[in-house]
Amino acid sequence: MMRSLFRSIPKRLGPNKLVFCRFQSSNPQMSFPCVDQAQERNRRYEESLQQFQTSSNEDPGACITSPSLASGPEPIYGKIVSGFKKFNYNNVFLCDHGGILPKFELAYETWGTLNEDRSNAILLHTGLSASSHAHSHPDNPQPGWWEQFIGPGKDLDTNKFYIICCNILGSCYGSTGPSSIDPGDGKHYATRFPIITVNDMVRTQILLLDHLKIDKLHASIGSSLGGMQSLAFGALAPHRTARIASISGGARSHPYSIALRFTQRQILMNDPQWNRGFYYDGIPPHTGMKLAREVATISYRSGPEWEQRFSTRRANPAVPPAMCPDFLIETYLDHAGEKFCLQYDPNSLLYISKAMDMHDMTASNQKLLAENRKKNQHKLEKYLAENPNVSQEDVIKANSNSVVLPDTPIEEISNEDRTPEPDVDSDLTAGLVPLRNIPTMIMGVESDNLMPVACQRETARCLEKAGNDKVVYHELNADESFYGHDTFLIYRKNFNLVGSKLKNFLEQS
C-alpha cells in the first residue's frame, strides 16, 4: 500500500510568525518538502492560468504575480495597467547594439509640483527590478520602495522638488520590455527583444523629459542600477542636469558583480520552462527565478548582518536536520526566492542584468557604442523607407542622443610622484570628462558585496581626475551600515544616512 509521507517545514508569514506547512511527498521513500513546494507552485500556476484564460482577455504573461505576494518594497502590480502615467513614444528607436524598437512605452510616476520655470525636477532612476512606484499617491496608495524618503520635508522634499520616477526600458512594470507585444506580429517579444544598454534606458528617459518639456533637471539620482543611470545621464546629456547623485552604482561594473549576475542568468536559463524565453503562453520558469533570486539575495545583503540576524540558528531545532531549508538563513533565502519568483518577468531580469554587466563608461567603450550606432544607422534609414508616414525629423532627434566626449583626449594632470595607474583609470577618467562641470555625489557602502566600494572610489577618483572639483564622496563604514548593497532600501529612523546625505546634497545651492 502506498504510504504518504508528510514532513513539516517552517514558513515565515510575517515578522516573528513562524508556522508549519505540510507538503505531501510524491515519493514515498523520501521527503523533500522544498521540491514538493516547487511542484505545488507549478500546479497552482497551471490552475490559475486556466482560470485566468477563461475569465479574462488580459495577457497572463505580462508581469505574472501571485496573490500571496502582498508585501515587500513594491506594490503588487500583477496585471500592471494602472497607478502610473504612461509616456508613449511612437517613433522608431535604435538601440546601442543595433536592435530596433518600432515604438516604446515608459511608465512613470511623479510627486510634488513642477515650478513655473520647470527647473525643480529630480529624475529618480530605479534599480533592477523596481517599478516606478517609489512612493504612494492617490492613484496607487500602496507604499512605494522609497516610501520614507519622499514627501513634504523628507529627503526628497516634495515641497521643493518635482520627483519623477521612471520604470526602465526592458522592465515589465508598465514599460516596454520582453513581455511586451511586438507591434510587428502581435506576439510577445520574448528573447526577440533587442539587447539594451544602460545608455538606451537613459536615452528613452531623455525623450520622456522632452515630452514633459523639462530642459534641465535639478538632479539625476539613483541607487544601484539607478546610480549607473544617473551617471550615464551626465555623459549623454551633461547640459540637462545641474546635479548627479549615484549611490552604490558606479561608472562600470565589477567582474565580481558580473559573475554573480551571470550565475543567476545561467540558473534561470537552464530551467526547462524558460524555453529560450518563449514561456508567455505557458508556465514561467519560476523555479529558475526562485533560485536566481536566492543568489541575488546573497549579493544584496552582508555576512555581518546575517551573523547578527540569523547566526547559525536552525528554524526548528526540535526536528532532525534536513536537506530542505533548515537553518534560519536558509528559510530566509527560500522566502525571498518564493516571494519574487512569480512577481517579475524572468526575461526582464535577463535583459536588465545583462545591461548592468555591460555598463562601462570608459571613453573607449563609449566610443565603441557611438561607432556601433553609426554603423547601424542604415537600419533606421531602411525603417524610414519602409514607413514613409513616420516623421524623419523625430526619428533623427530621438536617435541623436549620444555620448558627449571631447574630440581630443584630455591632458592628465602631471604628477611625477604618482605611481603609474592601470590604463583603465585613464580610460574611465576620459569617459567621465563630460561630467566635469556637474556637482556629483558618489556614495558607497563598505559592506556592499554586489557593487564593491572599490567601484564607488574609482568613480569618485576618476571624476576628480577628469577635472570635476565638485565631487562629494561618502562612504558608509561597517558601523554605519552592515546591510550591504540594500542599505539604500532600508530606512532607519534617526539614522538614515543615505537619505540625509542625499538631502544635504540636493538642497545645497
Ligand SMILES: CC(=O)SCCNC(=O)CCNC(=O)[C@H](O)C(C)(C)COP(=O)(O)OP(=O)(O)OC[C@H]1O[C@@H](n2cnc3c(N)ncnc32)[C@H](O)[C@@H]1OP(=O)(O)O
Ligand atoms: C541590483 C539593483 O539594481 S537593486 C537592489 C535589489 N534589491 C532588492 O531587490 C531588495 C530585495 N529586498 C527587499 O525587498 C527587502 O524586503 C527590503 C530591502 C525592502 C527590506 O529589508 P528588511 O526590512 O531587512 O526585510 P527582509 O525582506 O530582509 O526580511 C523580511 C521578510 O523576510 C521574512 N523572514 C525574515 N526572516 C526569515 C526567516 N528566517 N525565514 C523565513 N522568512 C524570514 C519576513 O517574514 C519578511 O517577509 P515579508 O517581506 O514577506 O513580510
